Amino acid sequence: MLRIVIAEDAVLLRAGLAELLTRLGHRVTASVGDAEQLIRAVDEDRPDVVVTDVRMPPEHRDEGLRAALYLREQHPGLPVLVLSQYVATAYATRLLGAATADRGGLGYLLKDRVMDVADFTDALERVASGQTVIDPEVVRILLAHRTADDPLRRLTPREHEVLALMAEGFNNQTIAHRLTVTEASVVKHAGNIFMKLDLDPTEGNRRVLAVLAYRNSTAEAPSGAGPQSTRS
Template sequence: MVRVVLAEDAVLLRAGLVELLERAGHEVVAAVGEAETLRQAVERERPGIVVTDVRMPPGFRDEGLRAALALRAAHPGLPILVLSQYVASAYATRLVLESPPGGGLGYLLKDRVGEVAEFLEALRRVGAGETVIDPEVVRVLLGHRAATHPLGRLTPREREVLARMAEGGTNQSIAKILGVTEAAVVKHASNIFMKLDLDPAEGNRRVLAVLAHLRAHEGDR
């Protein structure tokens, strides 16, 4: 059971998320509809995880994302799962690159909530300190023109491994999905970092290096 603070301005979706989370055994200690109220709820309740929409009142731009970043700065290690209606890779990379290290981070499309088991698994992983990025966002980030982008140096299998890495997959989970050994995944990851000139010392936070690289080359699309 995890204590959750939820921020979503759409009343029906907020109610649906509360019911979904409580049915899964979690305790929703606050469900709010504004970014400022979100900050107040976190200060008051000190939850185990925050789930928030990107676009919140009053401007309906990135108020929820900015609130999430402010909360991570004030409470290092606080797990945060951000929900978005749109495939906005800039929001995802901003979340993971501007957040202080430590604690889980997630960026999911709202459509993913309909896949209840998948959504709850993402919540669990973020709560456990992992980074989870929606596969659709990863596909957009990987959709650069190979001919003019360093991704063109990668083999098809390395690109597949890279996509799983950017989603926050571990060596073990990637190996299981692809039907290969963990040693093979480690070898592919090593080749990826070498070809993309990234530091392999990132360890479990390698997804940040991957997203930083992809974001830096987003203009090449």
């Protein structure tokens, strides 16, 4: 059983989420409608995991995301799952960029994923246990079309698949199961990927993601132009 705080401004969805998680045997200690209440609820309840919407009152921009980052500073290692109405790699980049240092679980999912109840709760539990879960859509975009000089082009199609699943936050066993290959061959693919991308294999999937996101943010989105500019 997990103790969960939910922050979501749409009443219908908030109630639905609370009901869903309760039915699955978790305890929702607080479900709130804005970032301020979220921060207060976390301070009081000390939950196992926080689920928060990105867009919340009063500005309806990225209050939820900012609150999540703030909470991570105040409570290092607090697992946070951020839900977003639409895929914005800018959000993912910020979340990953700000939270690579500590070990707490981290998730960024498209809001629609709550419809796949089993997948959603699985993702939530993985985040609560300290893993990183990133929406497949974001991963797909991060790995999509590359320019000629991109090292990702050196990956084989199979390695690409393995990398995508790694980036989504699955462990070797699950990846092997999903691709119907042996775990040993997943390990071999992973080794190749790390080698081709010049990464340290001990760093895990969050590092992979951070590298991907960072490359995206420098190659294709200007640094400092997106999210920061909205902090007015």
